[in-house]
Amino acid sequence: MDTAEFRRRGKEMVDYIADYLENIEGRQVYPDVVPGYLRNLIPDAAPEHPEAYEEIVRDIERVIMPGVTHWQSPYFYAYFPTGSSYPAMLADMLSGAIGCIGFSWAASPACTELETVMLDWLGKMLNLPEEFLAGTEGQGGGVIQSTASEATLVALLAARAKILKRLQAENPGLAEPEILSKLVAYSSDQAHCSVERAGLIGGVKMKKIPSDTKFSVGGEALRKVIEEDKAAGLIPFYCCATLGTTPSCAFDNIMEIGPICNSENIWMHIDAAYAGSSFICPEFRHLLNGVEFADSFNFNPHKWLLINFDCSAMWVKKRSEIIGAFKMDPLYLQHDHQESGLVTDYRHWQIPLGRRFRSLKMWFVFRTYGLKGLQEYIRKHVSLAHEFESLVRQDKRFEICGDVVLGLVCFRLKGSNALNEKLLKAINNGRMIHMVPCYLADSFVLRFAVCGRTTESKHIQLAWENITEIGTEILQELQQ
């Protein structure tokens, strides 16, 4: 395909994308296909010779779309939102065209520098403590990770390297495996599975701290486990607090946990993957109070801040601590400026070496929406969630589970888990809306997460109608 053809095909693709998103409501949100559906629709090997582009485009509707779960549909209420907006897509096109790999400053200075400044911009939007910002003199700063899972892992590895270094300095005879076998990390029993995985990957114990009736971990629960572990000869070194848990969007009490971590020399990482975007609104910023005690903080603008995946923002107070966990410097990656204080080589901050020019997406989105526009977007989703909540509360057959703080509503039919499993299955089989469940204190609960960029009140009303119709049928069956 030459440049002239790309001009034509690119414009056709822009129209296809615009049509897709403009008419997404008309598509069934969850597909009907069964496992293995796709293999039979295409050849079993790549073609020897080039195919016409028209053939490929025709196959998008024939092969791909029948198997797509439409995350951008206003009828999609599953998981958490994944960000999508036109300016982010435009920036991503540009990123693809530049096609640089920004592992070091020299590999493309703009790629590194825009990232550092965009993380400062975003940090200011969140009113993060100054220590987390890079500025021109700071010791902290931000980085784009691919996902929150990676941020959790990177923070754990940095904490592990830090404690190893400290303990070996204090006791020169102490062997690494001996220390590793005693290290213990903490997270809430409501934390995302990726936190447990980070412990597994890092080869350290990861203990789940029991959450309270609000699904939140407080200082007392943490202190109890720390005392027990220390008495048993273990070494607490890392705590991942969650702001906005995946099951119910609950908030750990970082105002209590933070000072404990600080006094015990435990690295506190905060995972606010979903909820973090809301902290740009002054009325939600209090949820982040206590971040001043953290060593690292992360959330996903690619979830709820209109930036397409991937863009997971992570800040640390001391970048030397994160770099120290990974630094490797072969000659082919060295460059003249690397020892300058102004230079960041992001390869030392992350698991992969390569990286796209992802900060362009932040730049385009922040400028196109402005802070006010982004705040409006967050507020609209929260208000839609409350609208749904009040519909649920008006129907005495249903109950709300947990507090509705942001865009997630957890609810269920009053009754057994089996009843609610049946309800969710029937709703998803109906294909009008799509949701996923969770367990809260052994109750099977339906999660209604406001996700779509174009979701409006009318969609919420239609979703509730759909849920209550199916609920009524199921309850009637039960009575018969």
Added chain:
Amino acid sequence: MDTAEFRRRGKEMVDYIADYLENIEGRQVYPDVVPGYLRNLIPDAAPEHPEAYEEIVRDIERVIMPGVTHWQSPYFYAYFPTGSSYPAMLADMLSGAIGCIGFSWAASPACTELETVMLDWLGKMLNLPEEFLAGTEGQGGGVIQSTASEATLVALLAARAKILKRLQAENPGLAEPEILSKLVAYSSDQAHCSVERAGLIGGVKMKKIPSDTKFSVGGEALRKVIEEDKAAGLIPFYCCATLGTTPSCAFDNIMEIGPICNSENIWMHIDAAYAGSSFICPEFRHLLNGVEFADSFNFNPHKWLLINFDCSAMWVKKRSEIIGAFKMDPLYLQHDHQESGLVTDYRHWQIPLGRRFRSLKMWFVFRTYGLKGLQEYIRKHVSLAHEFESLVRQDKRFEICGDVVLGLVCFRLKGSNALNEKLLKAINNGRMIHMVPCYLADSFVLRFAVCGRTTESKHIQLAWENITEIGTEILQELQQ
């Protein structure tokens, strides 16, 4: 930005991209900026209110482009190539628009299924042993990782989980930390720094096996270290062989290493990040002979197969072994079909949870170029490298270092390291072409990697002219 505006802006962006790539030769390949250049060009905080899109676009040339290292320029000969092609960019636009997160089959069946089939297509193009393919009945299969670094780490973690399981089954009293402290992994002393990092992250010893005069690790060198380690009570469990090392594109002897690993129960992972793309050509496929002994194999189509970053292809013979290292199954990620043999939940194969619809890029590129077109592309780069090699060989002041097998030529002025450091610095300061160095057997060497999609013979000739002119100047200075 509404859909109507996106139609307009998207088409403008397509033209901008086409213009950029069409005229990239006119841009200086390496930028003149100094560290910190960008911060002063833009405000120090995000705007409160939306800005006009025109402002943002104007800033691409004012703020971004002056700091871009143009990886797609035909004057870029640094590192290794990073893939870029129009069909890949079109597919990526579509992927952004669909905006699904394919962590499980149910999260978007097309995203998972196309990936499995595309990895089968690509595996067939490479003539991989049947065991690595998923098919409908296979126990193996492929996955797209973000980078080769992640593939190396994932393979190491799978190997670690496998040996832990086996040793604990054999000796139920054996504690995990005790085993971990004895595990030892191997790679070449020429292996990429990410291999050493994988050992660091996984908390296991990683030993570098000395390479021979061709910078290749053979069976004898590996066997010697294994015997020593076993005698010392260590447990060898993982070996990362490299096909196409980063410094000089050397090849470990997997025909020798493979059987040793198999008989010693050592997981053999093959990292062919750059070279792997060439194996689609029958004349280069012999370089992959011995892959039949491997447990896992990885290369980066996003390097040399015209697919934009990120797209790192990894295959395993037994997918249960890779899944076993990571599997976590919270309710909110479960779905009806997950126990079916036909279903793959890729979240169990990787470090991050989220993932883009990246297989679309493979599908568009394979069909647009066809196998023949991709082979032609590889052959053109190899032939350009040989053209450069012969220019170097004709000039008695220079020497070639290592064999030129694919698209990388390592060379230097006959003389001291200081002389060659001076040469490279002058070349890069000249800004006409861009290269990075490496050390080979303590010699400072210049790496000339054919990278650009549009690089032609005339660019090679111009590059050589530039190098010899600067070389002559430096040698003359030296004589005076």
